[in-house]
Amino acid sequence: MSIYRKVQAVERLYHNLEKDVATFQKATDLKCKSGCGMCCLKPDIAASPLEFLPLAYHLFKNGQALEWLEKAEKSNSKICINLNSLIAEENGGFCNLYTQRGLICRLFGFSAMLGKDRKPQLVTCKTIKEIFPEAVDKANQHIKERKFTPVISHYYQQLRSIDAELGQNSLPINKAIAQAIRTVLAYYAYRNPRRAG
Structure with a gap:
């Protein structure tokens, strides 16, 4: 499968997830505190390179892949390099490329994980729990x-x-971001970039 087809498949998954999260939020009233972004400041976020293949492809198509790869490889910070320190409403949050964020970024706060008993348990943040306790209770009941x-x-x-x-x-x-960028660059190293797709 070509890189472009993989990117399309990941984007389809994200599109379906966005609808699923919106349905869950509507049913439970769960939401983030406006202008928060605290989850982005967590220093030990882990992800797979595949989650960031759409980001890497976007950067490649816009001639920014090498710049971002260098930034990712040289970063001593454990905080995501995509983090924008200033809130920007048009970006949807603290993410520089919000529409290209990873799967973990899309799931956290509005999803559940299966416990040892295989029963789903809400995964959300301390801020949401403190500011919207009624919504958290409603979500837990919804899951139950x-x-x-x-x-x-x-x-x-x-x-x-x-x-x-x-x-x-x-x-x-x-x-993970660096590996995704390297994967896209390697794939197109011997292919005509104009035909990337």
């Missing part, structure tokens, strides 16, 4: 009643089915 809830492992299984190798490894977020 076995109503539709985005479950993290289901989306990661779908992601890995696109490319098992790129979707399997969990790396620190900047290393």
